[in-house]
Amino acid sequence: MGRDRIDAYLEAHRGDFEEQLKELIRIPSVSAQPDHDADTRLAAQFVHDDLAAMGLNAQIIPTKRHPIVYAEWLGAKGKPTVLIYGHYDVQPPEPLEPWNSPPFEPTVRDGNLYARGATDDKGQMFTHLKAVEAWLKAEGSLPVNVKFLIEGEEEIGGANLETYVAENHAKLACDYAVISDSSQFAPGMPAITYGLKGLAYFEIHVQGANRDLHSGTYGGAVANPLNALATILASLKGPDGKIAIPGFYDAVKPLEDWERAEFKKLPFSEAEFQADLNVGELVGEAGYTTLERKWARPTCDVNGIWGGYAGAGPKTVLPCKAGAKFSFRLVPDQDPKTVEALLRKHLEAVKPPGVTVELNVSQGAPAVLVNVDSPGVHAAARAIEQGFGVKPVFIREGGSIPVVGLLKRNLNIDTLLLGWGQNDDNLHGPNEKFSLADFHRGIKSSAYLLEELARPS
Amino acid sequence: MGRDRIDAYLEAHRGDFEEQLKELIRIPSVSAQPDHDADTRLAAQFVHDDLAAMGLNAQIIPTKRHPIVYAEWLGAKGKPTVLIYGHYDVQPPEPLEPWNSPPFEPTVRDGNLYARGATDDKGQMFTHLKAVEAWLKAEGSLPVNVKFLIEGEEEIGGANLETYVAENHAKLACDYAVISDSSQFAPGMPAITYGLKGLAYFEIHVQGANRDLHSGTYGGAVANPLNALATILASLKGPDGKIAIPGFYDAVKPLEDWERAEFKKLPFSEAEFQADLNVGELVGEAGYTTLERKWARPTCDVNGIWGGYAGAGPKTVLPCKAGAKFSFRLVPDQDPKTVEALLRKHLEAVKPPGVTVELNVSQGAPAVLVNVDSPGVHAAARAIEQGFGVKPVFIREGGSIPVVGLLKRNLNIDTLLLGWGQNDDNLHGPNEKFSLADFHRGIKSSAYLLEELARPS
Structure with missing residues (x-):
């Protein structure tokens, strides 16, 4: 059956996927720094070529600043359409001194890939490319229609994607949007993020x-x-x-009672959190737990x-x-x-x-809140449970993914935020990393997600 | 008579003095920046060689950081001894962008010499070297005994001069100390500074x-x-x-009534001060005039x-x-x-x-206050009146010259602070300058001062 062939393809190509990701990471596509403009173009070309090679109609769309990569496969007649968003640009690597290996030379230590962009967002974005590749190579088709929208200005709040989305409602029309640009709750605790700041x-x-x-x-x-x-x-x-x-x-908007109750159940240790950061005390707004302050205040x-x-x-x-x-x-x-x-x-x-x-x-x-009791969220929960072997938890995030609001406003869709990263991945800081095990579990969950979204409950 | 020959020498060597000062200024002797350590040594050597060439016993005294230059001429038996202090080190030139000419390429515009160190303190310090040179070259002797103490750590609060002075009370013993490292009150209004912060x-x-x-x-x-x-x-x-x-x-210590009265008499225009800086308003401690805040609060x-x-x-x-x-x-x-x-x-x-x-x-x-009713201050007032053609005014300064306190504590002498600079000389900022007319008037006053101190009233 199809899933066996998918699993076999993913298993056979683990090494290839890692090498391809490293190649993408080596391109220092720092969107904030104009002297890296050639690199952002190079990264866009890399993403474009990969999508084209696996059989999608792909194009590079120039903007006033960094190009957008768009690709589509629309062969699943009568099936839902999934828009997968990601970004190939990265934060500046500075300060350089604390890095243990060069920020743009991906280096594996203890099962983690260290580099700027390893998790945010090259590594996470890449899981969806490889999931689609697996379906197309192993099965010859996808269970749903897929549109990729990969931008190069996420880290600089680029106005150009906003313009593009606003001007291309029909082209981008979809039933679900999916983004992997956030974190699991903890190692072995994958999460669906239903709120962003x-x-x-x-x-x-x-x-x-x-x-x-x-x-x-x-x-x-x-x-x-x-x-x-x-x-x-x-x-x-x-x-x-x-x-x-x-x-x-x-x-x-005040936190709801069910949220405060759910957050309290999560195994969050303030002592460990504090020890990891080596701070004498945690600080913040009085009257709220640390998770509440991080996620919802x-x-x-x-x-x-x-x-x-x-x-x-x-x-x-x-x-x-x-x-x-x-x-x-x-x-x-x-x-x-x-x-x-x-x-x-x-x-x-x-x-x-x-x-x-x-x-x-x-x-x-603006911030974002997604309704957790919806067919897309249910499908994502099933896919993650099969990909990771455990049910996901439902969390909010302190980070911001402006595109989620953009898609809501323009295409009137909620986004499934499926984070494969970890909280200690140091995204935006020195020694950013991504667990290679999570990378592969993310690819598998993404592949299953396409099938689950084809039969939403 | 002697004074005519002095005047003639000064007149004949105006161009030489300017060229020599430019040569000294071209040495970027930034004491705060270790990559300029070779330059501070070069500047010390320059000062040493100049003093030795005019006939003083000169020596370079190494310290843990930047060397001290000491030189003496003790041939005026029975006459007072004058210790002349100055510093050959300068502030960092950064930021470089606002400079209209390179900070270490002395450039004359509108009668002013523009460069880092032009006024603080290479230019002002140099007036005393040239005054002594005039006496020794034109007369063959000095009317008083002279000791030069020229350091290279003034801008970094160097502890090494402190150690040197503490360990050399006998060598440095003197009747007067003289420093030119401050400002006139205004163009054409030379000043004796009796208070420093x-x-x-x-x-x-x-x-x-x-x-x-x-x-x-x-x-x-x-x-x-x-x-x-x-x-x-x-x-x-x-x-x-x-x-x-x-x-x-x-x-x-509160301001005394006579000081507040003297300050009020000085032609200080808040409007001009403000316009020169292009600020919408002046700020500071309530209850005090701008001069009082600048000088004594x-x-x-x-x-x-x-x-x-x-x-x-x-x-x-x-x-x-x-x-x-x-x-x-x-x-x-x-x-x-x-x-x-x-x-x-x-x-x-x-x-x-x-x-x-x-x-x-x-x-x-600590701050410094000098008794204005003393023989040294009277002699300095006469010298300045002859060198500049007007009586000096008595002012305080917001700047700090730590060595004045050091000399007081160790040698128990007050210092005559005879500033040849102007308030808008941008010392410590970009486009530092020194009026060449004041440079020459300063040399003349310094030369006369040696004679006036030989006959204090």
């Missing part, structure tokens, strides 16, 4: 005098943009861990800061400018535009005298 | 988790060292411009900050560490060690949970 990411520039000054000659008379920036950033959160922007929590983090002299030795400079990147993780039903407006009002109120402040929006996306 | 300079390191984290997966649960750093830095000053460290003002400035991602585009990282440099300008009778102790206590009180904080002292020196 949104994101509102800003860059702030503070300007004082028209030039750097001597802190002795001018100190005490001229505003210091670094002191001002500290005051502004400190004003974003109160000592209770709550975000201190007036109105910020107005639209926040809004947060505010400064992501980067600069200004003045950061070299060796003391320099008594009163700098003329300073800047920072900071972001809010949003929850349903917060709107990034409303958050921006509230933030601007707050900045006007807290801005110290003597400086000017410029605020730029870098990224914005 | 002290300095307490710190570097702070804030550590959160053991690695950089994804702000979605970990935000809201793990302390962010950048947010924590902002909170700490914001806590240093209140919205009234007062430093908010408990006990910080306890030792502050303690201040707190963040000098540099770093942490997280500062590259192009958004990066949703929750960084594991952050740091900053910040400093307090102190006034009499604040003690840097007491300030450090108060700061440490304050940090314990304000440190947010979940992070560890390390504080390092980079530099510390």
Whole structure:
């Protein structure tokens, strides 16, 4: 029967799949850094060629920035259509110093593949390519119609996919969307993620005098943009861990009782979590457990800061400018535009005298909640149970996958978020990794999913 | 007579003096940056050779870091001894982008010499070398005994000069110390600076988790060292411009009535000051004029900050560490060690949970006040009046010259602070400059000073 042949194909090609993934990872397709533009094009070409080789109609769609790869196989008449989304771009690898092996030289240690993009999202995205390949090579056809939409701007909140989706409703029409760009709850505990946080990411520039000054000659008379920036950033959160922007929590949907109960059942050890990070204590909003704060409460983090002299030795400079990147993780039903407006009002109120402040929006996306009692979620649960050998748990995630909201708005579909990664995969940090065992279980579950979605209950 | 020959020598050698100063400035003797260590040695050698060539007993004294140049001429039996201090090291030139000409390529525009070190302190220090040269070349002798003490660690608060002075009381014994490392009040308004601020300079390191984290997966649960750093830095000053460290003002000596009255008489335009800096408003401690805040009230400035991602585009990282440099300008009778102790206590009180904080002292020196009614100050006033053609005004300075306190403690002498620079010379910033007219007036005043100190009233 078909499933046996699929299983046999997957088993026979484990080594090939790993080598192909490594090849893709070696392309440093950092979307945020313009000097890697050639690499993003190369990564798009790689994905395109792989999809074309297995028999899909594939195309590279140029955009103003990084290209989109689209591919389709529509031979399953009368069957549902599944849109598989992924991204071939990766976060910047910096800082480089803490990496134990070069970020773009995939290296296997203890069954894990270490590299930038190993899990986010090249490795996870690749499971779906290989699942489709298995069906087409072993069976000659797919149980459902499949459309791939692989972009190159996920890590920079690229507006170009948004435009493309908005302009191609008919082409992208589907019954289900599937994304693997998240984590299992723990090793051996695969999960279906039914909630994601949104994101509102800003860059702030503070300007004082028209030039750097001597802190002795001018100190005490001229505003210091670094002191001002500290005051502004400190004003974003109160000592209770709550975000201190007036109105910020107005639209926040409270956690439901069943969710708090489910989260409590999960085997989450605060002590282990803390020990892994080597922090003396966990922090955050009062009145919520750590999982609740991570998954379902809004947060505010400064992501980067600069200004003045950061070299060796003391320099008594009163700098003329300073800047920072900071972001809010949003929850349903917060709107990034409303958050921006509230933030601007707050900045006007807290801005110290003597400086000017410029605020730029870098990224914005609302949070997502999927109905867990739906045919697609049921099919995914069955596929994962067969691929991993255990039933998945239902979780939310602190991360943001803006495309989920985009697909909902444009195509009116919910997305199945099937994460094959682990929480300690260090995505976005140094030594990002992906378990090779999970890679193969992910491919198997993805292959089964196509069949389960063909017969939803 | 002697003074005519001195005047003639100075007039005849204006071009030579300028070329020699440019040669010294071309040596990028940045004391804070170890890759310039060869340059600091080169600058020390230059100063040594110049002093030796004019007939002084000169020596280069190695230290653990940058060498000291010492030179003496002790042929004026029965006459006072004058110790002339200066420094050949300079501040880092960074940021380089705003410079209109390369920082170590001295360039003359509109009668000003532009370069790092032009005024601070190569140009000003050099006036005394050329004054002594004029006496020795034109007259064959000096009216007083002279000792030069030229160091290479002024910009990094070098402990090595401190050790050297402490161990060489007899060698350095003198009746007056003279330093030109400050400013006139305004063009055509030379000044004797009778008060300097002290300095307490710190570097702070804030550590959160053991690695950089994804702000979605970990935000809201793990302390962010950048947010924590902002909170700490914001806590240093209140919205009234007062430093908010408990006990910080306890030792502050209030301004005397005569000083406030003298300062009010000086032609200082807040509007011009503000326009020059292009700031919308001046800021600072309530209840004091701008000059009072600049010269005689303690201040707190963040000098540099770093942490997280500062590259192009958004990066949703929750960084594991952050740091900053910040400093307090102190006034009499604040003690840097007491300030450090108060700061440490304050940090314990304000440190947010979940992070560890390390504080390092980079530099510390108490403030200085000189008695204006003394023979040395009277002699300096006469010399300046003859060299510049106008009587000097008496001012204080917001800058710190730690060596003044060092000489007071070790040799029990007050220092004559005769600044030839201007307030807009951009010392420590880009496009540092020194007026060549002031350079030559400074040489002339320095030459006259040697004679005036030989006959103090």
